[in-house]
Structures are given as C-alpha cells and as structure tokens.
Amino acid sequence: MPDREGAIDVPFLPYGKQEIADADIKAVVEALCSGWLTTGPRVSEFEKAFAGHCDAKEGVAVNSGTAALHCAMRAIGVGAGQEVIVPAITFAASANAAVYEGATPVFADVESDTLLIDPASVATKITTRTRAIVAVDYAGQPADYDALRELAKDRGIAIIADACHAPGALYKGRKTGTLGDVSCFSFHPVKHLTTCEGGMALTDDVAMAAHMRVFRNHGIASDHRSREAAGAHAYDMAELGYNYRLPDVQCALGLAQLTRLSSWVAARQRIAALYDDALAGMAEATPLKTHKDRTNAHHLYVVKLAEHVDRDRVFARLRAEGIGANVHYAPVHLHSYYQKRGYKRGLAPVAEAVSRQVLTLPMFPAMTEADVNRVVAALHRAAV
Ligand SMILES: Cc1ncc(COP(=O)(O)O)c(C=O)c1O
Known part of the structure; x- marks a missing residue:
C-alpha cells in the first residue's frame, strides 16, 4: 500500500516498554x-x-x-x-x-x-x-x-x-x-x-x-x-x-x-503533553480527559475515535506501519466467562459504546518527540 512505503525501515514502536539499566x-x-x-x-x-x-x-x-x-x-x-x-x-x-x-x-x-x-x-x-x-x-x-x-x-x-x-x-x-x-x-x-x-x-x-x-x-x-x-x-x-x-x-x-520511578512518571507526563498538542483539533481522535483535581501517571495514552471511524481498521493500519496500537479494554462482562455466568450486554451502556472507539497509542518513558510525531502522522493517515 502506497501510504505504508518505507515502514519496514523504521523500528516497531510497542504500546509499552520497560527500561532495564x-x-x-x-x-x-x-x-x-x-x-x-x-x-x-x-x-x-x-x-x-x-x-x-x-x-x-x-x-x-x-x-x-x-x-x-x-x-x-x-x-x-x-x-x-x-x-x-x-x-x-x-x-x-x-x-x-x-x-x-x-x-x-x-x-x-x-x-x-x-x-x-x-x-x-x-x-x-x-x-x-x-x-x-x-x-x-x-x-x-x-x-x-x-x-x-x-x-x-x-x-x-x-x-x-x-x-x-x-x-x-x-x-x-x-x-x-x-x-x-x-x-x-x-x-x-x-x-x-x-x-x-x-x-x-x-x-x-x-x-x-x-x-x-x-x-x-x-x-x-x-x-x-x-x-x-x-x-x-x-x-x-x-x-x-x-x-x-x-x-x-x-x-x-x-x-x-x-529510584527512577518519579522520573519515569514525569517522562510519561511530558510525552502525554506532546500527544495532546499534536492531536489538538484532530476531529477523528480525542484524548481522554484528566480531571483538574488530579494528576495522571499515564500508564496508557488512550484516544477516543469519532463514531464514524472504524477502530479496528485504524488499529490494523497502525500495526502495518510498525506502531503497536492496542485496545484497553473490552468490557469485562462481555468476556465469555462472564457471559456464561449470566451477565447481559446492556448493563453498562456507556462502557459498551466507548470501548468500541478507544485506541491505546504507544507510551513509554524512552519515547522521543519524533516518535510521538510519527504516531500522530500515522494516525492521521489511518483514521481518514
Ligand atoms: C487495572 C489492572 N488491574 C490488575 C492487573 C493485574 O496485574 P498483573 O498482571 O500484575 O497480575 C492489571 C494488569 O494488567 C491491570 O491493568
């Protein structure tokens, strides 16, 4: 596919990655x-x-x-x-x-x-x-x-x-x-x-x-x-x-x-701010909100895709560009184990609707601004 040319030359960006020193x-x-x-x-x-x-x-x-x-x-x-x-x-x-x-x-x-x-x-x-x-x-x-x-x-x-x-x-x-x-x-x-x-x-x-x-x-x-x-x-x-x-x-x-936890949290917050800026005004993807009375340690960076955007297609396109998008989570009660225990679809309507549109973008402390820009550019291509 023409919009993926060159993808094989760039490293895979996982959605999360540990750091061992x-x-x-x-x-x-x-x-x-x-x-x-x-x-x-x-x-x-x-x-x-x-x-x-x-x-x-x-x-x-x-x-x-x-x-x-x-x-x-x-x-x-x-x-x-x-x-x-x-x-x-x-x-x-x-x-x-x-x-x-x-x-x-x-x-x-x-x-x-x-x-x-x-x-x-x-x-x-x-x-x-x-x-x-x-x-x-x-x-x-x-x-x-x-x-x-x-x-x-x-x-x-x-x-x-x-x-x-x-x-x-x-x-x-x-x-x-x-x-x-x-x-x-x-x-x-x-x-x-x-x-x-x-x-x-x-x-x-x-x-x-x-x-x-x-x-x-x-x-x-x-x-x-x-x-x-x-x-x-x-x-x-x-x-x-x-x-x-x-x-x-x-x-x-x-x-x-x-000994490095505080600096990792700060790095994640810096990366989240870069994402927030890069995604500002993008109609197809909205970052999750952080309430004013809290700080966010950003284990994950999650966006909500607009209703008309096919999340699974975006997921596949990002993967094809070497970007390890992920989904957190499908509602727990819709897993077959809980379905067999009698939990019914419809018991958490907001969760059921939103979970179809969420997408997790790569987030780990060693990410660079160039990595963030690469993810956002790929998301633009994938979501339109
Ligand atoms: C919200 C939440 N709770 C509990 C767990 C379970 O942690 P562990 O995988 O260490 O058992 C996880 C792990 O992914 C989690 O994300």
Whole structure:
C-alpha cells in the first residue's frame, strides 16, 4: 500500500516498554549471590521503600497485581453471598479477584470522557450485599475517591484501589497508595516499574497487612527465614492461603527501578503533553480527559475515535506501519466467562459504546518527540 512505503525501515514502536539499566542488572546479580533468593531481607526492604514512596504505612509484596487484589479481598473479608462493584472497563483481574473469594462482581458504568468508574452508576448498583468497591485508576488517572467514599460510608463498604496503572498519580494532592483501604499495584513489564511479574498491596491498617502476609504464604504465619532465626521447625497453617511470594531477586530489581520511578512518571507526563498538542483539533481522535483535581501517571495514552471511524481498521493500519496500537479494554462482562455466568450486554451502556472507539497509542518513558510525531502522522493517515 502506497501510504505504508518505507515502514519496514523504521523500528516497531510497542504500546509499552520497560527500561532495564546496568544498575538493575547489578542489583539482581547481587541478590542472586546473596544466599537469599526468596523470603530474604530484600522483601521487606522493597515493601518499606515502595510503601514509603507512596506515603503508605504498610506494603505487602506479592508475585502479581492480581495477587495483590486477591490479598485485598481476603483482608477486607469479601466472601460468598457478597457483592463487589467493579467498573465495566478494566483488566479482568479487577473483577476476578472477587470471584476467587466467592463473591459476585457487579459492574458499574464508566464516565465517557475518562473511562473511570462513574460514582453516579455506582450509586445505582449498591445493595445490602455490597461489601467493596474496586476503584480502578484507569490509564493512570485516579478515580473519584471522595465521591466513592461518600457512597461507601455508613454502609460497611470498603474501597479497594486498583492503582495498577497509577503509581505516582495524585488525587487532590494525595498519592495513589493512600486512597483505598487497600491499594494494589502491578509490576508487570508494561507498567511504570517492573519486577518481571510482581505486585504490592499497600494499606495503613497494620492488622490487614499482617493478614495479607500470612495469606500470601499459604496461610502460614512464619516463613523459612523467621523459623531459621528462631531456631524452630514447627509452623501452623491457620487459613487457606496461596503461594503469592515475591522472590528477593525480583525485589532487588524493584528496589533498583524504584529510584527512577518519579522520573519515569514525569517522562510519561511530558510525552502525554506532546500527544495532546499534536492531536489538538484532530476531529477523528480525542484524548481522554484528566480531571483538574488530579494528576495522571499515564500508564496508557488512550484516544477516543469519532463514531464514524472504524477502530479496528485504524488499529490494523497502525500495526502495518510498525506502531503497536492496542485496545484497553473490552468490557469485562462481555468476556465469555462472564457471559456464561449470566451477565447481559446492556448493563453498562456507556462502557459498551466507548470501548468500541478507544485506541491505546504507544507510551513509554524512552519515547522521543519524533516518535510521538510519527504516531500522530500515522494516525492521521489511518483514521481518514
Ligand atoms: C487495572 C489492572 N488491574 C490488575 C492487573 C493485574 O496485574 P498483573 O498482571 O500484575 O497480575 C492489571 C494488569 O494488567 C491491570 O491493568
């Protein structure tokens, strides 16, 4: 196709990309040689450092963001017969974590210009069975926590922050990590900071943190290191837990990466501003809005395509030009698993309509202004 001439000469631009420096490699090698590959000192070191970075009292390191959400559900006491309100637009794990504990996800609709959970929709979904609301900081922007708290208060409803997209973002000056009763982060390679796979649950509640540490270790309160220190062999499994431990080697990588987190968030914000400028006035694509009382950590840069534009055609054309566009997300309740559980199309009309028009453009700290201009030029060609 003539409009793709030369595309093979330019490198592929993925939608997200981790950055591994020599300091990361050195830290990992040191951990490998330290004698503690897992349950060692680097775990609490990483927990303290990440929690401290986010202004939270306690951090519980686990081996994925999904595990962090599952820990949060257990610590809050979500269980059978209860409901958990989740935005229809999110990664499936936000809802699955409730199912793991036997609860029923109830999908709330989203705001059409931010794709954040819509408190007005949440208000219509609350019942006497509602135990928690999962607030997803979609694309890097915190949800409206004050509005959600107002709905939750006096009803025994907890707020779980799914902040997997948003380390370093602010809501009315407060950091993500302090906004939920438990706040969950992911360290998957496309996220801001990576431990290959990994995650952390943050909370100011010391008892909930202690419970999550037991839960991530099969339901056993002691681990190899604490038994070594005590010269003891006996242990008790007090509840059914999982092996969600994050190894020391990965915590070492997380500690090294954490020193660059703030500069990565700033880089993402700079790239988002370049996109905003380059897209200004383009009728076919509108960037998502960031509310004035928040900052956006820009895990993703998402545009809404005009209704007459065929999103999947644009996606294919960008891919053909070496641009790794993506889609975040199809509504969770439309996955076949949830359809089989009886969830019906139509329960979140805004999410269902908007999800057909959203497109994620490449966003990672090492992107240059030339990369942004290349993406926007390709989008112009693809969307007309
Ligand atoms: C919003 C959201 N929640 C939860 C998760 C789960 O994180 P992980 O992949 O680390 O299990 C992700 C990961 O993509 C996510 O985007």
